[in-house]
Amino acid sequence: MDTNLLILLVVAIVTVAVVVVVAVMRSRRTKPPAAAAPAVTAPEEGLRSRLARTRTALGDRLGGLLRRGSLDDAFWDELEEVLIAADVGVATSSKVVEAVRKQKPESGDEARRMLEEALIAQMSGRDRSIHLEGKPAIVLVVGVNGTGKTTSVAKIAGLLGESGSTTVLAAADTFRAAADEQLRTWADRVGVEVVSGAPGSDPASVAFDAYRRADEVGADVVMVDTAGRLHSKSNLMDELGKVARVLRREAGAIGEVLLVLDGTTGQNGIGQARSFTDAVGVTGIVLTKLDGTARGGVAIAVEQELDVPVKYIGVGEGLHDLVPFEPRAFVEALLEP
């Protein structure tokens, strides 16, 4: 029997059944109650050396590969695998390697230089500055669970403070136990005020209150820390959409919507960036946890596919371990043996 036909049938009937049941279920449920920024600078020194720690397997492999010298099919396959091993993804990796191959380099070293330039070219020409229009300007921070949103919020607030801007933080993660305390501990370290709501309260109203508070005290920036949420959960994404809507209504515009992406994430990062961009219009990526051996190569594909620039990278647990993203340093760290 034709198995495709069978599957079609089963899928169709199950789909119809589910859709109908859900529609009836929903209808029965009662309605639920209802400025140009100061350029943020951070000590550049130390980044290279910290990223240098990450030069392990990938770099070693690439070094060995390039020393081999003969540029046969196996060489190109392995070069592609070096990129895949850095989470760059199959599609992007083969595209970049193919482009380099077409330039017909004559030695492994030349191929490497071309690869480096090709990758940098992929990431060049994007505006990576932080936009803080409006007073108070709004920075909304979003992402899946456990990527480092709260820590990033605190660090960015710290950087803003050093460049002379005052910040109010909104603890709009009202879901996770003690998220509020976590943000407060950080806020004390960097000396900024936190506005929070009761556990389980509406995150949009916490964001709203924080905005009002920032306005009241004349703060330059209000940063909104939101609960981690998997991008495939439509109800949670709707909730986030509401936070953004409320802020936009209040302030007219949101300065930055930063998506915090875990540097150890693989190809799922692309889906994350896509869903969050659809839901709240992501304007920049914060790529965290690059102080281990993870390469964060998925950022290259994310930039390509969604045209959203990486703005900061996290390279350690200290306050100054969040630094502006620089394509050349990133790519060099990605490839340096």
Next chain:
Amino acid sequence: MFDSLSDRLNDTFSRLRGKGRLSESDVNDALREVRIALLEADVNVSVVKSMLGRVKERAVGSEVTKSLTPGQQVIKIVHEELITTLGAEEAPLVRPAAPPLVILMVGLQGSGKTTTAAKLAKHLKGKGRRPMLVAADLQRPAAIDQLESLGKRIDVPVFVDRKAKAPKLVKAAMKQARSDGANVVIIDTAGRLQVDQALMKELAAMRKVANPDEVLLVLDAMTGQEAVNVANGFLEYTDLTGLVLTKLDGDARGGAAISAREVTGRPIKFVGVGEGIDELDVFYPDRMASRILGMGDVLSLIEKAETIYDEKEAEKAAAKMLDATFNLEDFLEQFQQIKKMGPLQQLVGMLPGAGSALRDVEIDDRQLGRVEAIIRSMTPAERRDPKLINGSRKRRIAKGSGTRPQDVNVLLKQFSETQKMMKAFAGGKSPIPGLNMPGMGRKKKR
């Protein structure tokens, strides 16, 4: 965007329909696609290599089963190999010679250790054990508060000492557990990078003091190629006994599971499937394998469907569906068949591709019964032609099914919507990437 593996393979094998055995070159063609699929799912490059070697050995010369296309045959072999790699049998927690059972939770920052520790405590409490949680994450601000708050919610004691160093704290906690008569001790540790020597040594020291029966590595299902390094690092310092894969309720394909399993040889004992404290599940290798291949549990679906349908019946129903003459009467009849395949919720979990949108939907059997009751309260003529249903008929149907007229409205509206959807499928949009719809005029060029 990634086309599902079955799609790619069907294309690769479109020339081969009807062939009896898979030749080496057939298999090589197929494996190129399989490689890409596995890499897209974040299975580690070197793990992919060794897996493909094993698949090739099995696939070359194997006979193509009569109900499968050559493409499906290769998928089946890959699927089986994935299951073998993931660990074919269930891996329960060990039973220590003498209580308490001590579990050390380890992992990177943000992988979900604290939440998983609480879930595990709840799970074991439900089995009649007396767990105690130990807040040994002294790094992350408010991690202790988080665990305390979770402990309160599930009514499990949490050992806290905000001043002690981790190894000393663990020692005190063990003593406390013994005097309190706790028979399970779950130690939540700080997230750390496997390359951070100082912190890894601290973890090794904690391990020495606690002498755990289980050391569980908590791994984010979204982890990429790095999963191998993480798993190796923690294996080296803490001699892991098992893995917990978290955030599986997302849409990550979860290749990290394969990578970590393969390099450590340790079984995956639990998976985190939601934010609720109940949402911890034991690990099913077959589901994971299907997920990594991005195909839903199509094979089990086929097997089940084959037991209830004969070919003619299936063709007739499919044809009706495609030209949108599929009415409520057909639906009721087909649905009785489908129900024999298992609970609807379970079937939804097996749907490939397009079905994933439905996966988060909770299906309440009572609601399902209600829908059936509404349809059954219609006359056959009404089922064939819902336009007949006017206000008074609507009230009669509602009364007969114990529902409200609004419910009847919603059902009729929704059914006509889905009918339109079916028509769209017939117009060439397959509901499932990877299936060539019979007689649907859809030919994909590559």
